[in-house]
């Protein structure tokens with residue numbers, strides 16, 4: 001069934017995979033003006049009871065759900081290695097998809113998924129929700145307006161602590177389930193959104209704190225097509241406030257902290273995120289001259305809620321994806337290059 005059958009009422013949307021992020025989506029959908037939770041598909045323990053509690057029809061098998069439920073779109077929030085199969089099943093039914101990031105866990109699968117979506121004329125979006133955050137949109141506008149001149153140097157930090165319980169699902173302890181593909185990928189996407197395409201990557205990873213197969217820490221260097229160079233530090237095993245989620249207060253369950261996580265320096269000035277401070281010379285330039293700081297006020301809004309408004313608009317053909325399948329694929333390529341560069345101990349050119 002196509003979305004045009006739901007012009008005015010809330011668009012019925014399914015959530016496939018009702019774990020941590022799937023439930024965040026469902027809870028927002030319950031109160032969303034544009035879309036409504038029409039079904040949940042997840043065979044996991046306790047999901048049926050959860051679905052009953054929130055009053056949404058439950059299915060163990062998403063194929064069964066797709067067969068039996070009229071839908072305008074689907075949000076796929078299953079583990080990374082299932083994204084390709086689940087996405088292809090939705091696309092085969094002409095169902096617009098918001099795929100949680102990473103779009104898939106391999107580039108080949110990502111290409112297959114993007115090709116299938118294009119061939120079917122079905123919108124495929126990737127859940128890099130930061131692109132819907134007003135702070136990031138303001139930062140992008142500031143850069144486009146010349147606030148930093150030509151971007152030259154970037155530092156980004158993604159350091160925080162995941163509790164032990166986070167690692168109970170096996171896939172989070174295995175290769176691909178760690179902070180590079182789960183978290184740093186958002187920072188990579190953020191930087192692509194602000195600065196443009198990434199040309200090459202160097203990296204080191206470490207699992208020295210937890211000793212799981214998956215990394216808990218990485219140091220990454222990236223060179224952008226525009227010539228800018230970024231230094232990124234990521235760890236989910238540190239007690240630290242310097243990460244976008246806490247600094248931007250990305251969602252209500254993060255205690256918002258008044259710190260910066262990203263610094264972008266250019267030929268004319270520097271920009272911090274998420275505080276949006278711009279540092280420039282008021283008069284003459286030079287490292288002995290005084291720098292002035294201005295701060296751009298920005299309203300705060302929940303990017304997941306805005307992403308849902310956008311999902312419906314894209315499904316109805318009123319907007320083009322802010323983060324398309326291909327965008328998600330390019331971001332994935334750069335994130336996978338982090339693992340590859342660390343493994344090969346050399347620069348990976350994209």
Ligand SMILES: NC(=O)c1ccc[n+]([C@@H]2O[C@H](COP(=O)([O-])OP(=O)(O)OC[C@H]3O[C@@H](n4cnc5c(N)ncnc54)[C@H](O)[C@@H]3O)[C@@H](O)[C@H]2O)c1
Nearest residue numbers: 017018019020021022041042044077078079080100101102
């Ligand atoms: N955008 C974000 O900020 C964000 C945040 C967290 C997770 N994610 C992404 O969302 C996805 C899920 O992550 P999570 O942390 O919620 O994982 P999770 O393990 O908490 O939940 C995954 C759920 O999927 C279910 N599932 C597994 N296979 C399924 C299948 N074939 N059909 C239906 N359900 C199935 C599991 O039973 C589980 O309930 C991952 O791809 C992750 O990278 C995105």
